[in-house]
Amino acid sequence: MTSALELRRVSKVYGSGPSEVHALSEVDLLVERGELVAVMGPSGSGKSTLLTIAGSLEQASSGQVLVDGVDLASVSRSDQAMMRRRSIGYVFQDFNLLPGLTALENVTLPLELDGVRARAARAPALQALEELNVGDRADRFPDELSGGERQRVAIARAIIGERGLLLADEPTGALDSVNGESVMRLLRAAAHRGVAGVVVTHEAQLASWADRVVFLRDGRVVDQTSAPPGPESLLAAGDRR
């Protein structure tokens, strides 16, 4: 079975000559279905570049990016655009909801862009909003929603349809820690349903929701966590106090 996302020796260079910047250097990354991976690193470590390349919003200078086993370089630009709409969901730090559309319309948009009729797109969009506990906000405009509600709508938009890969760049934005946590719970739940997720964050608490944390520094993967042994060991540690 193919992985949901595979990066093979991916490099990204901006500029040329003396102003050349190596944003990513030979990065390898494998994300399986149902796995939530967090990418951590200091500012300028290449975290966001990694995400935009994984989501085909930007092209790698060298190396291969495979989404569901399909090499992005082997498909036409229009097919890439279709993959972005059908297979990949994005959650951005600043939510990126369209202000002139209601919550529901924002969520149906990717389906409609893909040729699904507005009426047919309505039911799955409402279901996605309901799963995220904002079904009753479907007819509100983004400026009538709280920060937490806006982010839930953005996640609903990212997971609607048959998307197998969810990419999130600092998805908790400016939310407080409890609301930020509920965003991570939602991403975790999406992974339980079989979606592969990559979350870029500089916050250790958010990263700790992931199955695996990958550390980037100067455009290179320098380290990653091993599978945690499970919570029981912590309660046993309590006996020694």
Place this chain on the structure above:
Amino acid sequence: MSVPHALLALLAEGAKYGLRLQNEFESRTGEVWPLNVGQVYTTLQRLERDGLVESDGAGERSQKRYRITAAGAQALYGWLRTPPDLVPPPRDELVIKVLVALQIPGIDIREILQVHRRHAIEVMQRYTQVKAAASENDVALVLVADAELFRLEAIVRWLDAADVRLRQLPSSPPAHEADTSPQPAPAVEVSQ
């Protein structure tokens, strides 16, 4: 964790037997701090001696019901408002290790910082699993996990800050000085 004050808090709800106090203590602290029943009775005895609780009857200790006295309530509310001792800072093993590493010529200090960062985040993943598995009503367990997560996050943020500060250094003078001067580094005063 102050066991006497925790017991006083449980008794503030009404009179209780020792066994029930033990059960309630464990369930309300997210079962993270196990407490044996012998410890409960020893503590109750001391509290009774000090006039902070009183019991009915003179039978077996397991047959006695304990209730909080006015002096006990006063002691409890006083304790709740007394800030824990935050200064001087505890001797932090991690800070000491990083300061020691700074003195060693040729060492890859950022790699050392990363080892500790990874470890802290691995422990955080386990606490997050505890939180993810906790039922919505188990506020005590979630708060205990939160406390550990915030403490560990502070460690990671300190490591991140150390990383940035070391990157901004023009070179690594401490290692050079170590060749000529056997004196230890000046004491670092840590304020909170």
